[in-house]
Amino acid sequence: MAVPTYSGSFGPAEAERLLWRAGFGPKQGEIEALAAKGLAGAVSSLTNPPREKLTGPQPRPDGRSLNPAVTSGHNALWWLDRMVRTNQPLVERMTLVWHDWFATRGVGPGKRRMPLEQNYMLRRHALGNFRALALEVTRDPAMLLFLSGVHNRMGKPNENYGRELMELFTLGAGNGYSERDVREQARALTGYTFTRVTSRGHEGFRYDKRRHDPGRKRILGKTGRFDARDAVDLAVRHPAHGPFFVTKLWSAFIPTPPEPGTLGELVSLYRSRRYAVKPVVEAILKHPDLYQGPRMVKPPAVYAAGLIRALGDGITQRSWSGADYGGDSGQRLFDPPNVSGWDESSWLDTGTFQGRWKVARLIASEYSLSPGENRDYPANEDGDTAVNRALAFWGSPTLTRETRRTLIEFADACARDANVEYLRTAYRVSRQNALRMLIATAPESHTS
Amino acid sequence: MAHHHCRDFDRAAFLRGVAAEAGRGLPAVKPGTPLPAGTGLSRRSLLMRSAGMAMSIYGASALSPGAFEAGVAEAAAASPNAPVLVSVFLEGGIDSMSVLAPTGDPKYRRLRPKLSLPDGAGSAFAEDDRLRWHPAAASLAALHGAGKVSVFPSIGYDHADQSHFTSRHYWEVGQTNANAATGWLGRYLDRVGTGANPLQGLSLDGSLSPALATAQAPVAAIEGPGSYEFWGRGVWGDVEEWMHEAFADIGAAHASSPGALGAAGAVAARAGQLRRDLLPFRDDADGNKAYTSPVEYPAGDDFPERLAGLAAMLAAGLPIRCVALSAGGDWDTHDNQEEDFADSLKLTADSLAAFQSDLEARGLADRALVLVWSEFGRRAEENGSAGTDHGAGGTAFLIGTRARGRMVGEFPGLGRGLDAEGNLRATSDFRGVYSGLLEQWFATDAAAIIPGAAGFARPELVR
Structure with missing residues (x-):
């Protein structure tokens, strides 16, 4: 058995939906161009994009280039600009998926620079291998600071990251692990630290063997002298991980849950390809549920980028500078509400509706007519x-x-x-x- | 040519309301405060507004703004003194042992070598001489001294889940069921609320609070009452008024569509309604608030500002029944807990005390109770980074002149009071508290709202 594939006609309506679900909506002419490729060609063009190129007006809301590592608010504009100008919309969309999945908030004097560096890392792994990605996140400086990884050392364990690694990143809450696993997992993850704090933030991140607890741990039914790499491997190899991964990834593209048969096939695909992300994404983007199922609420960042793309505009207007276009609509990039990321089931309420109104106004304002x-x-x-x-x-x-x-x-x-x-x-x-x-x-x- | 504008109309109605109320002699208005505009907004002005504004020029629909307008006015008229419950969430799991520190427990200083309260700091807790209030909680301690706070020194549930998100979810849905999709207050509103009053369930964090998630009844989310507006650059005159009608009507036309389209439509229709209900509270062109508070709130933070707006809305007679918001502050103190904890606690306690004084000054204190809660407490033993990891039993407070003001459950102690993982055992269950509030405050059958309600002990909560 294979994962079902959509076999209906692939015309402008289907291409338009695919452009929104797997990217940030169409620019002028993109619907027709994508529809002409047919389903397989269209999906392949998204999962195997050309070399990255940003086209369109440069982001200069203050008349100067953005300074995302330093200036307040510029990090979100910097990313929004990529969403608008990229020729790799799915790569950018997957980066957003991982930002939500491994939600991190900046800490300390490097609170803007370090999440930005994490963002480049997430983009490199956008359609790569989940196991490699999870290990990178585990030793990512921004994450080490955010979830207390640098405080987790031999004899003084801190459970913060270890718990979320299992609960939010790989297995799901209470899904096949115990409180004892959380505590033992924390021991395996000990050893990461930094060297100094300067005005740029924490620097010199490294693994210090002397801070690592080398003793035996019993985690998820296995015993050994586990370290961080083992901790990630144990979680990813756990039987609960495949269904957790597929269900969560699926929900980023399709609002209704996968049928049990589809879920099983996608899990098999994921395992047989040794935790590669791209084949699973391709199968989801070709699934009939994407084209025949109900509509889905656009995440606020996708909504904003999409309006700008539709206009053929960029992040050029003065009004972008200092505007809190993300906060009110419920998705301020680089500022997730907490480590579980945004709640996709409740993007729309009377408060965020007003926030989206403000986003639309900001984008339309420059073009407003006057008597x-x-x-x-x-x-x-x-x-x-x-x-x-x-x-x-x-x-x-x-x-x-x-x-x-x-x-x-x-x-x-x-x-x-x-x-x-x-x-x-x-x-x-x-x-x-x-x-x-x-x-x-x-x-x-x-x-x- | 008659150009009426909602804004003008409401400003006029609002000023008339102020004039009518001004001579009435409000209690405890702080010196130098201008006319308390919010207090002047009578229920009558709301009804007047309804009479003037309940027009929908683009055809009728079950969900048209006009229907909502009537629903809100009807709800306000039907029960002007309906009880209100305000749910305040301390996100992250507040360290209850730092709010009420068990300094009299022989094991305390050994478990908390870095984080223990200095000798003699804070104030005594009259109901248990082992416990002392943190100095930053002084205003809460004072309210407790005045008999207006019921303290839950170790609240939670058996086998507490130490995930933020799972435990919080349990509290929000009022049951230990990971798949429940409606909040406990949402289910109450589904039972007693109306189909046309979104103000009955009001989230004040700018997005919907899960505790208020309903299956049917409409609810609303705003950040505060003063800035809920929808303008467009270059849109003015009657065109602007009709644009407001039109976005709500476009929404209403889709509200019964399936899936996300219907959800987006219903939200737009509700937003249109809410915009009108909140017009009298709108900041003026210079950003000045349309209401003033009779008491001083802590400055510079969303939480006290939202509470101040809530008091003004209640004073205006808006038919609000259940409210949810989060207190500011990061309570998930895994590292260097001392850094921010005291500031967060002080801001929270001072804001809650100001809200209580505000309600008293406005003569509303007997109508509202505030439940302050967190998803769990923290581990009794501090961790290696001068912080605390996730625990089990935590703390909650019920505040109001109608709160009974007596401790519910006891502090279990740091010996046998700890479970095998070193966390406080709960001595009261949140589902029992919810059941008690539903029965004693809302006079509603708790069994219809809290699964297994009959099995939980009912503390006496209300007087």
Whole structure:
């Protein structure tokens, strides 16, 4: 048996969904180009991208290059810019998946620099091998600081990282390990430390044998003189890891859980390929559930990057500088709420809806029309034309019939009220600005 | 040509409300405070607003803003004195042995060589002479002295899970079931709430609190009442008002669609409603708050600001029933616990005390109880990095003039009171506390909300 593959037609609708789920939405012309490749060609073009190249306007919100390792807020803009300009959208999307999976927050004077370095590491492993990635994360300086790894030493164990390695990163809460495993795991992970703290932050990260507990440990049913590499291996080889890994990875692309048969096949694939990520991602992206199943809420970072991509714009506007575009919408990059990452099941509520509104406004603002500067705006524009104009502004995304009907009702009502001469143009200009907001915040724009 | 604007209308209604209330003589207003605008927002002004604004120009729907508006007004009118429960979460697992330090326990200083309270520091805890309040908790200790705090010195559940996320989830859903999908307060609202009042369950952290997750009843999330607005650059005049109607109507048109599309639609419809309900609280063009507080809150932090906004909303008669928010501070103190713990504790205690004074000043104190909780306590023995690892029994507080003010369960001691892993044994169960609150505060059958409610001892919580 193999993992089921989608066999229906692969047209613009399917290509559009794939671009959102496996990346950050289409730029102009991308839907048609991807659809022309067919399913296998389309997925392969995402999992085997060309050499990385960033195209489009450089990010210069302050008139200067970003300084993500130092300046507050620039780290998130730096990453958002990559999401917008990359020619490797799936690599970037997987980097976001790993950032959420191994959620880390910066600590101390290097709190911006070190998570940035971790981000490069996550990108290198984006479609690589999970076992190698988990080991890299275990000895990653930002993570060693965030989850107390540098405080974990022989005779003075600190359980913080060891617990999350099993609970959040490899096995799932209470899934085949005990509190004793947590304590023994912490002993295996001892030995990492740093040399000094400067204004750049903690430096000289290294493994110090004298801080490592060389004694025998009993972890997940095995006994030995385990170290960090063994700790990762034991967790990844545990029978609970495969289903945990596949289910969690699947949920980044498809909102409904995999059927038991599919889950089993994906776990077999993952194990037979010795924990390689790419074949599992490819199988998920070709699965019928992705194309035939229900829509999925876009993560806030994907929503923001997608609007900018649709405009063909970049992180260029002054208004980006200092804007908390991520916090209000519920996903500030490099600042996950805690070590379990973001809760994808609750992206949307009345609070984050307002945050997404602010994101759309920030992106649309630079292009807003004004009655003073747009005196020649057609004073007799009808509702249908106005809606089409606003749709074209966002690269003509697909709307539901209900949204289109309500937009036209709105547009007609505005025109009806513009019953004195000086308002005829002014209200149509105002209406166009409003229509852009309404399209960018409609339910279909928050989902794919 | 008549140009009415919601903002103008509400400002006017709001000013009339203030004028009507101004002569009434509010209790305990601090000197120099201008007219307490929030207190002036009467239920009447809400209803007036409803009468003026309940128009939906784009056709009716079960979920149209107009229906919500009516639902909120109806809920406010139906039970103006309905009890309110505020859930305050201390995220990360607060070290209960540092809030109430067992200095009188012979094993304390041996288990906490670096983290123990200095001799004579803090203040005595009148209900157990082994325990002393941390100096940073002084305002909480004072409230306790006034009989307004019930202390739970070791609360939790048997075989406590030491995962932040699992244990927190148990507390949020009111049962030790990893798969439960509704919060305990959400289930209460599903039972007694209405289908048209999103304010009945209010999250104040900017996103939905899991304890308030419902299966049916609408609930709302905001960061605070003052800035819930939806404007667009270059959108003005009546076009702006209609844009507000339109985003809610587009949402309502999709609210019954399946899956994520329906969820996104329902949220937009609710947001439109909430925007109107909160218009009177909106900051003015200069960023000044539309309400003032009769007491001083700690400055410069979201938590006290959100509590201050909540008191103003309650004073205005908004039909709020259950509220959830997190206190600031990082309570997951694995390393160098002393660094931030005292500051976090002081901010939390002072904010809670200010909220209590605010409610008293506004004459609302008998309507609200505050439950402060954390997902677990921390290990009795400190770790090697001057911190503490995850434990079991922790601490909780029930605050209010109607709180009974008596300790629930006892401090189990550091000898036999510790389990095999060196963690405090729980002497009260959070599900018993929830059941007690549902029965004694909300007069609701706990068995319908907390699975196995009959099996948990009911402490006396309310007077």
